[in-house]
Amino acid sequence: MALIVHKYGGTSMGSTERIRLVAKRVAKWARAGHQMVVVPSAMSGETNRLLGLAKELAPGKPDAAYNRELDMLAATGEQASSALLAIALQAEGMESVSYAGWQVPIKTDDAYTKARIESIADDKVRADLAAGKVVVITGFQGVDEDLNVTTLGRGGSDTSAVAVAAALKANECLIFTDVDGVYTTDPRVVPEARRLQTVSFEEMLEMASMGSKVLQIRSVEFAGKYKVPLRVLSSFTPWDIDVDVEAKSGTLITFEEDENMEQAIVSGIAFNRDEAKISVLGVPDKPGIAYQILGAVADANIDVDVIIQNVSKDGITDFSFTVHRNDYARTIDLLKEKVLPSLGAKEVTGDAKICKVSIVGIGMRSHVGVASKMFRCLSEEGINIQMISTSEIKTSVVLDEKYMELAVRALHKAFDLDQTAA
Amino acid sequence: MALIVHKYGGTSMGSTERIRLVAKRVAKWARAGHQMVVVPSAMSGETNRLLGLAKELAPGKPDAAYNRELDMLAATGEQASSALLAIALQAEGMESVSYAGWQVPIKTDDAYTKARIESIADDKVRADLAAGKVVVITGFQGVDEDLNVTTLGRGGSDTSAVAVAAALKANECLIFTDVDGVYTTDPRVVPEARRLQTVSFEEMLEMASMGSKVLQIRSVEFAGKYKVPLRVLSSFTPWDIDVDVEAKSGTLITFEEDENMEQAIVSGIAFNRDEAKISVLGVPDKPGIAYQILGAVADANIDVDVIIQNVSKDGITDFSFTVHRNDYARTIDLLKEKVLPSLGAKEVTGDAKICKVSIVGIGMRSHVGVASKMFRCLSEEGINIQMISTSEIKTSVVLDEKYMELAVRALHKAFDLDQTAA
Structure with a gap:
């Protein structure tokens, strides 16, 4: 039995139909005997919709004075998607509970709209896992010392997932996205491009900074720092693919150079x-x-x-x-x-x-x-x-x-x- | 200088254009020298949209097991509208901060979807008011002892506003809605129906329970219990109506039988x-x-x-x-x-x-x-x-x-x- 963190991006959470597929996939992993924590992004388009409303109210250049409220606003997107995922998991017959960043709590500094995670408490989550629950934790957000809601900036849900995995000493953090792994280069330019089975986190850092955009760069830094095995894989494969097969799919970003490295x-x-x-x-x-x-x-x-x-x-x-x-x-x-x-x-x-x-x-x-x-x-x-x-x-x-x-x-x-x- | 609580319903918060008008109205009151706390509902339609998504994921009769997550989900509607209102107030040149129920905190029991308020802390809000800020507090929601998000049930924002007013010992709580007061009867049935300038909270209770629907009945009970002067008035009057005139418009629900009662x-x-x-x-x-x-x-x-x-x-x-x-x-x-x-x-x-x-x-x-x-x-x-x-x-x-x-x-x-x- 392993402790596994799944992260699903906005496209994977883009509709109730897709949320239901995420729930089925997570339930499959839980039924295979794993303790499961899931970190979802907001439903695709939701963050833009919310920030668009704010822009209508405060036109022109965004003023830093608005940042606290922009974080309060944007954080609702992940809270809603997390609650929806917990409901979908319950409908699949799994016990499940969702937590917003402040409930875990995921403590950050007070740099609104681009906060950095400082610590993550694990007691509540561990108790739920021990009780057999699937725990859903909002991506992208945390809470500062004065209980203000903060967000980690665009793409921050990857970082949340890795940080949660680090705090829980998870066996692996799986980032489900719309590509099936990290490639030797962009397959649209080079049709012969090949998916890498493993890549070191340092290589991933260099690729991410070049705009490979598979993973947010800070999440890779985090994974490297805390030695969290990170796997990038597709959420567009059939949900009922065998767990053992899925566990080896995609690309593993590893910090151990000598082990299984190409x-x-x-x-x-x-x-x-x-x-x-x-x-x-x-x-x-x-x-x-x-x-x-x-x-x-x-x-x-x-x-x-x-x-x-x-x-x-x-x-x-x-x-x-x-x-x-x-x-x-x-x-x-x-x-x-x-x-x-x-x-x-x-x-x-x-x-x-x-x-x-x-x-x-x-x-x-x-x-x-x-x-x-x-x-x-x-x-x-x-x-x-x-x-x-x-x-x-x-x-x-x-x-x-x-x-x-x-x-x-x-x-x-x-x-x-x-x-x-x- | 008085401490005034305004509550705006979903229709009043229904679009960015309407939120801007709410901000202008509140700013007018603040500039007239009042300390202002505002309790908004979610933008109209938002709560139904969110609960509709949940229903798609868990069809059939709602199971009480979902209630915790339904509250997590529904509470995002007010958090978003509150942040948007704070942004609109800032755009109007007012310093403003929004708080979700758990940040105040508004403590409730753990009866998800129909929680009851147990206590409201006032220190944070008082400090903000003293610093000249307009404080926006999410309606409809609170937090239980174990830091779970709770909601007060449909129409609960009225109750939130009255409870906040009671906790802050506000001079008056103004409920802005789409009618301009309480009438002797429904004007659609009796064209001669007359707006009451004052009505006792006991009479209001009896009217509310008969479906007058101007105010949620629990908010009237609360107002009576804590002797909060409550005024029902229209948010569809021009926002720049004189404060002194507006302060006397609508219907005052009073607990003092002998004072100015018809x-x-x-x-x-x-x-x-x-x-x-x-x-x-x-x-x-x-x-x-x-x-x-x-x-x-x-x-x-x-x-x-x-x-x-x-x-x-x-x-x-x-x-x-x-x-x-x-x-x-x-x-x-x-x-x-x-x-x-x-x-x-x-x-x-x-x-x-x-x-x-x-x-x-x-x-x-x-x-x-x-x-x-x-x-x-x-x-x-x-x-x-x-x-x-x-x-x-x-x-x-x-x-x-x-x-x-x-x-x-x-x-x-x-x-x-x-x-x-x-």
Whole structure:
């Protein structure tokens, strides 16, 4: 008998018909002898509906003063879906009880709309599990020290599920979603893309941050920190698939490198074209330059991804970075108006038509020549590399966006990702 | 400066446009120097929508086992509307904070779906009021000792508002609704019906129980018990009507008989045709008969209203009572199958085509001849009285339903209710 946490996203909870299927699936796991905790999202569309009402009442830029009330408002979506799921479970003949974040309680800091979980009490849930009940816990929300309702921000239900699993020392946390696992790359770009049976949480972090969007990145961090085995799998398979089969489906995100890991050097190819490249040219190479440039950008609340500073020549260097494409024009204006004059730099250039392609793999740590193999592959395809950035388990290149699909396909093949690992 | 509680019903909260008008009205009161607490219902239709989803998941008769979850579910409606109202108030430039029942906390017993309020803490609300905030408190809900969410049953937001007003010792509790006050009788039946400026809470109780439906009956009981001045008024007047004028509009339900009371003997005429009459004929007049008949009815969860037992003749009597018309057939069957055989009564008869008409007035206590005036009036109209029942401040008669409008109009005129009180 294991203690298992299931998490179901908004699409899986999107109608009473789908909620009933979730209940049947959970009941199946409970009947197989597992202690079950379920963390559902709000029914799809509900959070947007609620926040849309708030927007009608307070038009214009959202004011931070509204955040406490926005959390009170948005948290109702998960409370309703959790109660509905408990009712569906009872209708399936399971004893079940639902708890809102404050009832568990899931304690967070007071950063409304993007709160962080600080602690989760487990006594009430454990008592219910011992009594044979299926416990439903609202995703996405918690309560601060002064009993104000907080939410964890969009996608926070993944984080709730992992945090609950960590607090209960669950054997596994299963994230049911609308994809059936983590792939070597996006199958829409590379038809040969292969589902990974396991992936390390560090690789998952690098993939998630590249917009793989299978899991909210904070939930992966949490799983890594608390060593919660995490499985991503589909809620669109038939609900009555055998439990033992389902328990091995999808992709397991594991923190134990040596156990059952596929020994591929590169596990996947991540990519996006959400970014734009900006270069400040002819910068005097002296201390404080990076801060002068990026400090101004950060003050304007603009996130920076890749940052490159090349070695200087004649005391002059070029400084490049990427921002989200939506922030491109704003960043260029900011630099021209506020930074260039004081910096003594020559000019600011940029290009919004770029893409970023990354190879990700925990095996890169112990294998040399992985990056050069990547560069050779791109060279053979005649693709010019504009920027390069490396981390321990990831090598990213910035390319002209027109090469994105070609680069991803070529790299997928070069690293044998279409072949099942031994 | 007074401490005022406003309560707004679902229709008043029915859209963001209407919520904005509520916010403007409340802000007007706050700017006039009052400390403001607002208790809103869920947006109209929302509670039904939520419970409809639950019904889809658990079809058939609602099982009491679902009640805890139904309360978790339904309570989200008021939490959302309260947060939206706080946002609207902030958009109007007022500092505002919303609290769910458990945050105040409003403590109740654990009778899910029909909980009773046990206590309301006032420290948090008082601190907010002292800081100049408008406090929004969810209607309809509370929390039990074990931190389960409870609801007070349909219409419970009125009770919440009165209970909050009692806990805060508010100067007045204003119930904003879609009618502009309490009338001498239904204006749709008697065009001359007149709005009462004041009515005693006892009269209001008698009217409410007759289906006047202006206020939930428990809220009136609460107001009477805790001596909360209660005013019923319309939320469909222009929001910017002068505060001093608005403060005197509608109908004040007061517990102080001697102060500003209209001295009419009869304050209003209540009526309904929701009931059916049942008689058990030829019952041996011996101890325990009433219990034998009504005990069986109560065991079947059927509410009984008027009960009449006439004096016996030759040791035999007739026993009559009224039930809701929906329960008529079931009650007749029950009596025939289970009660008649053991009772030795002759037969059960009944009539579903009846109505009940009542005159209500606190003045009846001290005035003789009120009932006989009622009977004379009905007699002059040729209306036969089938049953009579009296209480301290009410006299009710059961009539053929075809006479209902005629009886109400005749009584309204006979007791001069179309004339403004001196």
